[in-house]
Amino acid sequence: xxxxxxxxxxxTRYGRLxxxxxxxxxxxALEAMDRSGIDPKRIGQTYVSNAFGVAERQAHIGPLINTAxxxxxxxxxxxxxxxxxxxxxxxxxFVHVASGFADAVLVVGVEKLSHLDTLTATSYFAMGxxxxxxxxxxxxxxxxxxxxxxxxxxxxxxxxxxLGAIAVKNHANAARNPxxxxxxxxxxxxxxxxxxxxxxLRLYDCCPFSDGAAAVVVAARxxxxxxxxxxxVIRASARAGSIADMQDRPELTGLAATQTAAVAAFRQxxxxxxxxxxxxxxDCFTIAEVMALEDLGFYAKGSAAKASAxxxxxxxxxxxxxxxxxxxxxxxxxxxxxxxxxxEIFEQFNHEAGARQVPRTEWALAHNVGATGGxxxxxxxxxx
Numbered sequence: 001x002x003x004x005x006x007x008x009x010x011x012t013r014y015g016r017l018x019x020x021x022x023x024x025x026x027x028x029a030l031e032a033m034d035r036s037g038i039d040p041k042r043i044g045q046t047y048v049s050n051a052f053g054v055a056e057r058q059a060h061i062g063p064l065i066n067t068a069x070x071x072x073x074x075x076x077x078x079x080x081x082x083x084x085x086x087x088x089x090x091x092x093x094f095v096h097v098a099s100g101f102a103d104a105v106l107v108v109g110v111e112k113l114s115h116l117d118t119l120t121a122t123s124y125f126a127m128g129x130x131x132x133x134x135x136x137x138x139x140x141x142x143x144x145x146x147x148x149x150x151x152x153x154x155x156x157x158x159x160x161x162x163l164g165a166i167a168v169k170n171h172a173n174a175a176r177n178p179x180x181x182x183x184x185x186x187x188x189x190x191x192x193x194x195x196x197x198x199x200x201l202r203l204y205d206c207c208p209f210s211d212g213a214a215a216v217v218v219a220a221r222x223x224x225x226x227x228x229x230x231x232x233v234i235r236a237s238a239r240a241g242s243i244a245d246m247q248d249r250p251e252l253t254g255l256a257a258t259q260t261a262a263v264a265a266f267r268q269x270x271x272x273x274x275x276x277x278x279x280x281x282x283d284c285f286t287i288a289e290v291m292a293l294e295d296l297g298f299y300a301k302g303s304a305a306k307a308s309a310x311x312x313x314x315x316x317x318x319x320x321x322x323x324x325x326x327x328x329x330x331x332x333x334x335x336x337x338x339x340x341x342x343x344e345i346f347e348q349f350n351h352e353a354g355a356r357q358v359p360r361t362e363w364a365l366a367h368n369v370g371a372t373g374g375x376x377x378x379x380x381x382x383x384x
Contacts, residue, residue, distance in 0.1 A: 008036025014331030044102030087338030156302030174325025181331030212333030255373030
């Protein structure tokens with residue numbers, strides 16, 4: 001396979017977009033293309049993720065974006081994998097470029113729901129779960145992840161204060177991130193004083209609904225020549241699935257899809273977790289960050305929450321986790337989240353992260369989950 005690089009990346013600020021999702025997606029695509037130095041005519045395919053595009057009465061936005069880029073003849077496909085949609089797009093881009101089917105591929109993720117009322121927006125989000133067996137019976141994503149948190153606590157003694165430490169840490173990181181939805185720090189007292197959403201999860205355990213768009217350009221090494229920025233060498237791109245409905249799973253203290261994808265990714269890269277300098281993981285709820293660290297192999301089962309509370313996952317800790325602020329505080333514009341994680345890693349590798357810069361950036365991992373683990377993507381990146 002050809003060595004494959006991420007050579008351009010761009011993101012809007014997450015939160016409330018003033019323009020349409022289509023316009024935001026086009027803007028970040030242009031920015032990523034400009035950053036890459038790749039002639040748009042070298043793009044052989046575009047992958048666009050926009051799970052809830054129907055909320056704006058606009059599907060099939062890939063050709064619209066391509067037309068704005070001046071490449072209307074380039075084929076485009078929409079990738080939907082719930083919250084892991086644009087990571088799935090990145091995987092397809094990697095496969096196309098590494099195998100030689102395309103020299104360069106553009107991946108764009110975008111979501112806009114802020115113009116909807118809360119009930120309608122929540123109903124769109126719930127489409128990622130099983131409607132007949134979960135959603136129609138009252139299960140919400142906070143409720144489903146609260147179930148995982150309760151099982152984890154019962155088996156390993158995970159405490160609210162440990163989950164709170166993750167929320168405090170991620171808000172502190174997001175406060176230093178101009179892309180973040182919530183650019184403010186919180187205290188443990190603020191966390192503990194926030195209302196219960198689905199016991200034991202409090203308000204500050206939960207990620208927000210966010211608008212946002214992010215784009216990355218993937219290209220073969222020989223096509224790039226002299227890159228205008230430090231590229232990310234994609235050393236592994238792995239995807240996995242698992243049983244979609246929680247009631248059918250034999251184990252609820254982790255996500256099987258993460259475990260499977262992690263094993264495949266580390267095997268592809270030829271390294272173990274000890275080589276990774278920092279991570280962007282899917283923390284739609286604080287318990288999700290705990291489970292991710294354990295499922296990916298960085299911590300033994302039942303130990304990640306305490307390690308986080310002890311400061312090991314802080315920006316200047318032993319293993320920085322979510323220096324962007326994560327979904328928890330940077331925000332979660334569903335289809336843009338996976339690409340947005342890569343934007344953070346791109347900025348860290350290029351030492352453009354400012355006050356949230358991590359000390360070591362030789363290897364990084366991005367982990368992105370769809371719904372409650374029915375889908376998962378794991379990517380490993382290295383300096384060239």
